[in-house]
Amino acid sequence: MKKTGIYGALSAVGLAAGLAGSAAAQEDTFKIGIITFLSGQAAESFGVPALNGGKLLIDMMNKGDALPAPYNTKGFGGMNIEYVVVDEAGGATKQVQEFRNLVQREEVDAVLGYVSSGDCLAVPPVADELKAFTILYDCGTPRVFEDGKFEYVFRTAAHATMDNISLARYLKSRNFDVPTYAGLNQDYAFGQDSWADFTASMTQIYPDAVIKTALFPKFGAGQYGTEISALLREKPALVHSSNWGGDLQGFLIQATARGLDKRSQLVLSAGDHVIPQLQDKMPDGIFLGARGVNGLAAYARGGELKELTDTMWDAYEAEYGVFPVQAPFRMWQALFGLKTAVEKAMADNGGKKPNDEELVAAMKGLEWDAPSGHIEMALADGHQAIQPNAIGTTKWNADAGKMELVDVEYYAARCVNPPEGTKAADWIAQGFPGAECD
């Protein structure tokens, strides 16, 4: 009885393995496994825009001369870029399994992915076990490299601490008076961490400000009637929120309908990505960030990266009919970083396709330019990036029918990111020692 069952299972797997075929590693192609949300709440906000941006950039890189220097060489050092896509929905258990499948079954040369912080914590130990070069491109939790040490894992985006430090700095630089403030954040790790970072930064920059209330509605709640009532009753001068996606859209629409945005200043740590959906429903005068100089803040920046930014911006708008928000920018900075690392590794090994160890050596401490600014792998022994950040104020341009970001303040990477060896929370609590602000 048992025997029959087991043989059945074995043959089923054998069949499946046969169907899959084995993707033999080829010398003239570089295969990336891309993992991002294709379904669920984070798909519309982050996953799909990031994947769209990634596909676009990979096509442009494969074409060869579609990008300004130094990215005008074909693919990665002449190698054609291929990719397979995996949906990040389904939880960390599934992601660890899929990671193993990508590395061991699909034999990808690099894994690039993960929006969810839970996945970013679960995957690195496996990446090190399998000695597989892995880039975390989006997730925010500082715990990845503060609690652990990983050789084969890199994060090409700054962790979420700078989002809330920048908000507090922005308030100060605009001379905004904050006698009282309140928070509305999603009840899960990102929301809880964001609120903790924001209150800690406010304690440093606005020591006299009083916290009126801290609300943590359920993740995915969608309805904020009671919370908005509480905020209207408490009358804080400022309402902080790290909500994103549908939760942020719901909150903004319900808050403006009841005039909360007129009574309190809304500050959003990651709010830019709902602008394309809300358009003029997005209230004017909100202070918002994009977790980096991304989206409208990058477009408004100009400077020496203008050509690169505009090339990507125009290509994205032409392809998808909407302007790029933060997610594609983070995907781009990961891909530009990967390209730089591969080409550096090839320069070091005489032009062969680099293996995982050579990629690790090239990526450590790397610096490169992306539409979101100059990225430096400055933390966690060269494994964690820091990047500049920007905060701006929303202003609807009725003539052009477009949302604009005005009064944008740009913060140097070292102004809002902790120095090497200091944990983010400690750095804030100590009053930002060694911060290099212009």
Place this chain on the structure above:
Amino acid sequence: MRYVLFLYAAIAFVVLAAGSIILPDWAMFLFAMALAKGLVCLGIVAMMRGGVVSFGQGLYYCIGAYTATLAANMWGLSDIFLLTLLSSAVCLIVGVIFGPMLATYRGIFFAMLTLALSMVLYGTLSKMSVLGGSDGLNIAPPTFLGWAPEGRDLQTALYIYVVAIVVIAGTLMRIYFDSEQGLITLATRDNELRVEYLGASVRKVMAYNYIFAAVLGGLGGTIAVLALGHVDPEFAFWTTSGEFVFVAILAGYMSVPAVFVAAIILEVVRSFSNLYFPNTWQLSLGIFLLIVIVTLPNGLGSLLSRRKGGKT
């Protein structure tokens, strides 16, 4: 009769253990995870035989996983045998507390109460930032009586370990199913009132089933977290529990090996649909589930049992 069972168990162990040589790395991991989840599902099957289904078996899966992780992180325990013993003991205690209480409920009430318990754990863990909140915790790879393997050796050792546990647990549960208690369970499914009139305590039987399922859930959770290296509150979320119920339904309540075959099939189908249909993998998984339910209403186990002349 019993020596035939032991013979089957020995054959099953040899065949499954052979997988550690034949299977590629990714498949060995997938099998280990599927077998660990199969243990949890075996617990649901034990309850299903009595006509009740728990929609909250994630509770014990999660308790087992968190117990192992906390013991490893706080006291530096890494021995897989100790961790397994510890977390199944914790699950046993929790099961003994809730089992007698839940044993009086049937049908939707039992399902909802078990679901509620697991969701309470989920909510609590999500809010406890000392335990990593919704992001969860990592756990280092286990050691085996002082031996600390790496790479393929680690995977092989873990796989053999889970195979051994599966075969032992499967054999014990088969013996239990065929025992007086087990047959009373089956009779309860048909007519609870009559079983009570015959002098058996249905409540006691149900409590026992629940407690066995709790321990199996803890075992599954411990092995899963040691293989994955990460635990988060999702382990107790209702979708996780729902998946276990699905495997139990797919397997049916007649056969023990069918449970593990069903668990493996589900993992394989999910893994490949996820890769080949990244945008519609839920849809393809759903279609597969529908086909199975329509064509095999009594589960995979009914295939085996029919051939055996209806032996349960």
